Amino acid sequence: MISIGIDICNVKRFDRLKENRAFLKRVFAESELEICLKRKRISECLAVRFAAKEAFVKAIGTGIRDGIKLREIVIRKNEIEFFKKSIKIGAVFALLSSILVAGVGDFHAKEVSHTQPTKLAAMESLWETKKDAPMYLLLIPDPANERNSVEALGIPSMLSILAGQKEIKGLKEFPPTERPPVTPTFLSFRLMVGLGFVFILLSLWVLVKFKTLENRRILLRLLLWSIPLPYIAAQLGWIVAEVGRQPWIVYGLLKTADAVSKAVEPSQVLSSLIVFTLFYGALGIIDIYLLAKYARKGPEPKEV
Numbered sequence: 001m002i003s004i005g006i007d008i009c010n011v012k013r014f015d016r017l018k019e020n021r022a023f024l025k026r027v028f029a030e031s032e033l034e035i036c037l038k039r040k041r042i043s044e045c046l047a048v049r050f051a052a053k054e055a056f057v058k059a060i061g062t063g064i065r066d067g068i069k070l071r072e073i074v075i076r077k078n079e080i081e082f083f084k085k086s087i088k089i090g091a092v093f094a095l096l097s098s099i100l101v102a103g104v105g106d107f108h109a110k111e112v113s114h115t116q117p118t119k120l121a122a123m124e125s126l127w128e129t130k131k132d133a134p135m136y137l138l139l140i141p142d143p144a145n146e147r148n149s150v151e152a153l154g155i156p157s158m159l160s161i162l163a164g165q166k167e168i169k170g171l172k173e174f175p176p177t178e179r180p181p182v183t184p185t186f187l188s189f190r191l192m193v194g195l196g197f198v199f200i201l202l203s204l205w206v207l208v209k210f211k212t213l214e215n216r217r218i219l220l221r222l223l224l225w226s227i228p229l230p231y232i233a234a235q236l237g238w239i240v241a242e243v244g245r246q247p248w249i250v251y252g253l254l255k256t257a258d259a260v261s262k263a264v265e266p267s268q269v270l271s272s273l274i275v276f277t278l279f280y281g282a283l284g285i286i287d288i289y290l291l292a293k294y295a296r297k298g299p300e301p302k303e304v
């Protein structure tokens with residue numbers, strides 16, 4: 001908005017107008033009347049709001065005749081204090097829990113390297129057995145040719161350090177029928193870990209720039225758009241765990257194909273999957289609706 005509006009009004013007029021219910025209902029929203037009529041100095045409270053509404057109408061240059069009703073303009077305090085208090089709690093919690101998740105994830109990776117070596121090799125798309133295995137930041141798997149088409153930006157020995165083993169077995173160490181699908185396991189793992197670091201960086205960014213947060217549009221927008229990311233990261237983790245352990249249901253002992261129940265029909269599996277998907281899908285939609293509704297509503301209006 002480029003223009004500004006200004007209005008001055010006589011408080012004394014409101015000593016009389018505050019008794020006029022029809023006027024009050026026409027000019028003020030329920031929430032405003034609730035605040036002002038409880039006050040000791042009712043006339044001041046009403047007058048200041050009336051002036052602010054008139055000033056707003058002048059600023060946008062329309063006038064009440066063009067469809068805006070004064071009672072539809074609600075004068076509220078800016079909620080920056082409330083917003084900053086809640087975002088600080090969120091950012092501290094996000095930072096601590098993201099660091100914790102990365103720590104637990106690292107512990108998991110070490111465990112996986114001992115108990116499910118094919119999963120670890122697929123997570124890192126490692127084809128050849130290597131001592132002091134490096135970790136490549138840029139890597140494109142080529143499972144058809146049992147190699148990687150791109151391996152760049154390697155960090156020496158990093159994979160061995162993270163896995164807690166000097167020698168890491170490559171996929172070629174195992175028969176092709178005992179290897180998991182490499183591309184989905186690798187991509188899901190990379191994205192999950194990448195998102196884990198994004199959460200740490202975003203929450204750090206919020207805390208470092210906390211003082212001027214309300215003016216940082218890009219950061220605020222990023223935060224809004226990052227709401228679904230933890231849910232996506234959790235799904236990716238699940239893909240790593242479940243796709244990565246194929247073809248085994250019990251590693252080295254029982255294959256998934258041999259564990260299929262003969263008592264349960266495929267149609268039963270499909271129908272329960274559909275019911276669960278619909279049920280949790282509906283819960284998800286209600287959750288998003290409620291989050292959006294209460295975020296838009298904001299806190300209870302403060303007294304002005």
Ligand code: HEM
Nearest residue numbers: 101102105106108109192193196197230233234237238241
């Ligand atoms: C930041 C670094 C992270 C590392 C190093 C990491 C590491 C791992 C590893 C190694 C696994 C496989 C465990 C297994 O197959 O037994 C795993 C699974 C999983 N991860 Fe992550 N992860 C990280 C971040 C995240 C984040 C940010 C989330 C979600 C917000 C997440 C959610 C999951 C889930 C839900 C599983 C599946 C667990 C299961 O079903 O057993 N991870 N992660």
